[in-house]
Amino acid sequence: MRVATKANAAPSLTPRQIFERLDRYVIGQERAKRAVAIAAYNHVKRCAVRRRDRRSILKKSNILLIGPTGSGKTHLARNLARILEVPFTVVDATEYTEAGYYGKDIEVMVAELLFKTDHSVEEAERGVIFVDEIDKIARRTQGGRTGAGGRDIGGEGVQQALLKLLEGREIFVPLNITQHWNKHDFVQVDTSDILFICAGTFTDLHAGAASRSVGFGAKEGRAGGRPKISQRDLLEYGMLAELLGRLPVVVGLTPLRAQELRTILTEPPDSLVREYRERLDVDGIELSFSDGALREIVDCAVAKGVGARGLRAIMEEVVADILFEAPERRGEKIAIDRRYVVRRLANLDAASLGDA
Ligand SMILES: Nc1ncnc2c1ncn2[C@@H]1O[C@H](COP(=O)(O)OP(=O)(O)OP(=O)(O)O)[C@@H](O)[C@H]1O
Ligand SMILES: [Mg+2]
Numbered sequence: 001m002r003v004a005t006k007a008n009a010a011p012s013l014t015p016r017q018i019f020e021r022l023d024r025y026v027i028g029q030e031r032a033k034r035a036v037a038i039a040a041y042n043h044v045k046r047c048a049v050r051r052r053d054r055r056s057i058l059k060k061s062n063i064l065l066i067g068p069t070g071s072g073k074t075h076l077a078r079n080l081a082r083i084l085e086v087p088f089t090v091v092d093a094t095e096y097t098e099a100g101y102y103g104k105d106i107e108v109m110v111a112e113l114l115f116k117t118d119h120s121v122e123e124a125e126r127g128v129i130f131v132d133e134i135d136k137i138a139r140r141t142q143g144g145r146t147g148a149g150g151r152d153i154g155g156e157g158v159q160q161a162l163l164k165l166l167e168g169r170e171i172f173v174p175l176n177i178t179q180h181w182n183k184h185d186f187v188q189v190d191t192s193d194i195l196f197i198c199a200g201t202f203t204d205l206h207a208g209a210a211s212r213s214v215g216f217g218a219k220e221g222r223a224g225g226r227p228k229i230s231q232r233d234l235l236e237y238g239m240l241a242e243l244l245g246r247l248p249v250v251v252g253l254t255p256l257r258a259q260e261l262r263t264i265l266t267e268p269p270d271s272l273v274r275e276y277r278e279r280l281d282v283d284g285i286e287l288s289f290s291d292g293a294l295r296e297i298v299d300c301a302v303a304k305g306v307g308a309r310g311l312r313a314i315m316e317e318v319v320a321d322i323l324f325e326a327p328e329r330r331g332e333k334i335a336i337d338r339r340y341v342v343r344r345l346a347n348l349d350a351a352s353l354g355d356a
Pocket of ligand 2: 073074075132
């Protein structure tokens with residue numbers, strides 16, 4: 001008979017397997033993908049070990065992801081959610097306020113997780129919560145944006161409230177998120193085993209860090225290299241030391257390069273090119289893009305400086321007329337070339353000027 005050892009508790013997906021699954025959908029960002037894969041693996045392992053032995057010394061390694069807009073922070077989280085075999089939820093830090101003020105109490109983050117587990121507390125207690133837009137709850141008093149002596153209910157207050165979740169306390173979670181005013185239905189949840197992955201752009205930090213030539217734009221170190229943004233930068237930004245102390249793994253995402261944007265357009269199973277081809281296929285149209293057309297789309301996204309986030313809007317503009325006429329053009333093969341894209345995107349610029 002086999003003796004039960006700790007090895008039996010090893011989770012089903014290895015860090016490499018998690019990485020490889022992420023890799024199909026999330027382009028570039030090797031360091032972030034590796035860090036998240038390790039954290040996810042450790043998390044599952046730690047939960048399994050602690051189920052037998054609560055005194056296990058394995059620690060949680062909550063993560064802080066920092067990267068410019070459209071670099072894939074939320075995208076990474078959503079894909080991790082799909083891959084992981086643990087309950088997972090994405091919450092937006094800006095929707096929360098200090099207890100007692102209008103907005104969601106911090107406990108609702110855990111309620112969202114409970115919702116995903118059909119209210120199984122035991123399941124939720126080993127889940128992962130992705131807290132997006134964490135930089136938007138930076139302390140605001142320094143910038144003088146709150147009145148003198150005013151309470152920073154959406155900033156520092158939320159960070160304070162978040163501490164107790166990260167610390168792993170027993171908290172009371174409202175069971176019914178939509179009827180939050182119904183204060184009767186609470187359930188007690190132990191957050192010690194819930195993994196937190198926080199993410200934010202920390203916009204001004206990139207410029208600062210880059211000027212010291214260690215920024216995101218600088219050559220990436222080898223995987224596992226030091227984070228390029230220091231704790232001090234984050235403190236100055238308005239993050240509480242206590243909060244940072246509970247986010248021991250800090251990983252920077254880099255702005256996506258043109259080649260990566262190009263790959264994002266065509267390679268992932270849910271890429272934009274595949275999506276639009278499929279959409280027109282339904283109308284009986286065979287759509288294709290020339291190399292030059294794709295390059296032009298990428299160049300436009302680069303020029304806008306919004307990373308992959310801009311690709312969809314650009315693509316939508318490029319194919320707008322074709323989508324409009326599609327039902328009348330059934331059976332055609334439509335090849336989009338560079339000239340066509342240039343013409344369409346000239347419209348885009350004109351249109352956005354009109355908005356201004
Ligand atoms: N690295 C990537 N690989 C593949 N697709 C990506 C990547 N980064 C972004 N995308 C695409 O761009 C869209 C926007 O990216 P995402 O929402 O992840 O940006 P973000 O880093 O969270 O930016 P923000 O700080 O503005 O929220 C995603 O829905 C995804 O389709
Ligand atoms: Mg995002």
